[in-house]
Amino acid sequence: MDFADGIFDTVVATCVFCSVPDPVKGLQEVRRVCKPEGRVILLEHVRSENTVLGKIMDILNPVALYVIGSNINRRTVKNIELAGIQIKRTQNVMGKIVKLIVASP
Numbered sequence: 334m335d336f337a338d339g340i341f342d343t344v345v346a347t348c349v350f351c352s353v354p355d356p357v358k359g360l361q362e363v364r365r366v367c368k369p370e371g372r373v374i375l376l377e378h379v380r381s382e383n384t385v386l387g388k389i390m391d392i393l394n395p396v397a398l399y400v401i402g403s404n405i406n407r408r409t410v411k412n413i414e415l416a417g418i419q420i421k422r423t424q425n426v427m428g429k430i431v432k433l434i435v436a437s438p
Contacts (some may be wrong), residue, residue, distance in 0.1 A: 336366045343367070347376045350412065351403040360416035364438040373418055373436040380406040381430055410434065 344367045350356040367373055381387045390406040397405045413420060413436060424433040 334362050334366055338365055339368045339371075341367050341371060343372045343374060345374045348378060348403075350375070350377055350409050351405070351407050356407060356409065356412045357415045360413055360418060364416055364418050367438040369438060371438060373434075373438060375409070375413070375434040375436070376426065376431070377407075377409045377434065378405065378427075378431045379409045379429075381428075383429075 344363050346363065350359060353359040363373055380390050387406070394404055394406045397403065410420070410423065410432065413434065418436045418438055420434060420436045422435045425431070426433050
């Protein structure tokens with residue numbers, strides 16, 4: 334992103350990291366542009382933690398990617414951690430597939 338480091342008090346993203354080519358790199362950019370004492374608020378759909386449903390999402394992902402242009406099986410919570418963002422709170426919004434995630438960079 335074309336923003337200086339640590340410029341935003343809060344970064345908000347909604348259903349973004351299912352469609353970016355490298356979600357960890359995108360999340361690292363979120364961390365970079367957010368002030369160290371700032372907040373990151375994400376509303377994202379994620380791969381189901383249920384073994385059977387998760388596998389079905391994996392199988393259907395190529396079709397979803399072709400039809401709607403987004404991945405339905407991203408492990409976004411894990412990707413947030415890999416990007417070095419500290420999760421403060423996770424709330425299930427729709428079952429366990431759509432999550433509200435509040436974090437700090």
